[in-house]
Amino acid sequence: MSTAASNNSPVDPDSDDVRSAPLPSDPESRAVKLEPFNKSEALSLGVELELQLVNTHDYDLAPYAEDMLRLMAQTPLPGSVVPEMTSSMIEISTDICHSAQDVITQLSPIREALIRNADKLNIAVVGGGTHAFQQWHERRIYDKPRFRELSELYGYLSKQFTIFGQHVHIGCPDADAALLMLHRMSRYIPHFIALSASSPFVQGQDTQFDSARLNSVFAFPLSGRAPFTLSWKEFEAYFERMTRTGVVRSMKDFYWDIRPKPEFGTIEIRVFDTPLTVERAAALAGYVQSLAAWFLQEQPFEPTEDDYLVYTYNRFQACRFGLDAVYVDPATGQHMPLRDHILMTMTQLEWHSEALNATQALGELRTSVESNRNDARWLREKQGKERLLAEVVRQAALRFRGQA
Template identity: 80%
Template structure:
């Protein structure tokens, strides 16, 4: 199968997908209500879409093509409000967060859809362990070559995205000591990690053709990279974010991505190099494990610094671009949480420390998602 041509898209346009948890309101464990939710949501006219995910206790919502993070927020809020109303009818709740804190993977059911059944046959128990919840941000690129340049520039900021969105400290009832444990599950898949270092679409096409000749991949969907090109949309898709606990934070993260992309296009601040990836896995691990308290190694200089300092320096540098694309409020919201070293993982831990009951942490997270706290 040959690679699709890279479609035209408006530079810096945005699209956001959120994978969400469906929980019962008895003990706040995951509940297999995706089909019922989709049936109810199908009757409501909404921007974007609501679709099933790998297991039947998850759904994915997505915006349409947006021009700003404010538009993203408007669309996500509209979808969220409809989701909450539908969930209330079913006596269930919808929750953000990168993992459900105490669900048991072996109790999950694969959603009855050909692709999910095929993946289950291929990946075995990993498919049920893939009951994890992420945010994906698409950013429109002017051309295929510029998309690859954008992808490899964004790779330096992967630790930012992980620490700012981290919301998966608990797995199967235990504190993992990670702020984002979700990404450890993604790493189990053979085609995860980073994209190959190619800076032209011709080079990338040659790589894709080699991979399809091996029979290992059939399409771009088979790559679980942290960032991947999406030629059918004319975008790159950043996939390392945990699903935040609120749509406000989800849209703010898209504004941060858009501001960075604007800076890259306007200033061309640095040329990516293969050597950037020497510290990539280390930086990624640090952000997953320690969140806002992580260490960041600058790939260009080798300097070690606090990740929080690197994020704050970057936010200052992209301020004109945040203003230009209408994301100043989004970046301001995130800056406040960096200054306080407070992300959603920390919020969940604080609730659990106070309540000593993970089900209560999920209940409060459900209230938070619906905008009640």
């Protein structure tokens, strides 16, 4: 990954690309060239986690991002800690990593600092893709130019975007290889959704989805899938055509499930719910890295536009049913349990995961799949026992601390 572009961090520090100037009236003058795809180390990793800040009175979201950021700035840590859309959220990220073990080595001290500073503020930090019972209209937009701009553009959707995801960056050897990997990864989007699903509750209701978070993402006009092209030159031409319309100014305006990040030399996978623990977040990163190694070293299949015939259906199935979903193989049209497809894929990846020191990471994920357990299942079981969502959030906060 490019270090010059990111101060040794492979994740986006959320720069203020604010649309303060009026758009030119001439479409030709609006066109923006896409920046070059920077060189990165193939299979290098970066992880971002969006986290909830809750009070310790009723475990609702609490607007303490600014205080938390101030305290976190006093401790030297890997990666970065930055604000997110609303003031009850923060985002943590790693520096460049080379394995799942590297990811947990970096996330662990960040977690410990978060816990220590949350205790000072009498709040708690929680994982999960949604807060179980917060009311979107009570949220405050974080006071930052880009967030204010997005709030003006998207209205109430910006407050409903108080949702929490994990993003995984994977280093690619060149621009064309990045697009090839992006479209190969697209077949495994249902895996990522089901394995990370942790958002069954929204505004106090069980949505019957394992990942309800993504329903909020899908409301944005530039969400969904990237256009099918395997040539960076063609992708640059697409980007220029989009900027000419005035709808897009930068790659940050695309809310695709996977998008290229040319400044880092990566692709960024964006469909994961934030897990309840940093250990599971690291394991998921190890799964992505093992898949990427398989793609690069064995070239197992050539993606085609027809892969996307069942893309939306597979994605919906994973969001709705998690590990109990049906998976439609885009190459053969065969229907099979998603759980079986995940286990079959993990078996195919064994040699690659061993070479990447990811055997333990994939083993932990495999065990959860075999026992039909993800974080959404854990949250529902707690609610079934407690019958009180505030208590579920409290126990999720303890789990983030490693105490549950």
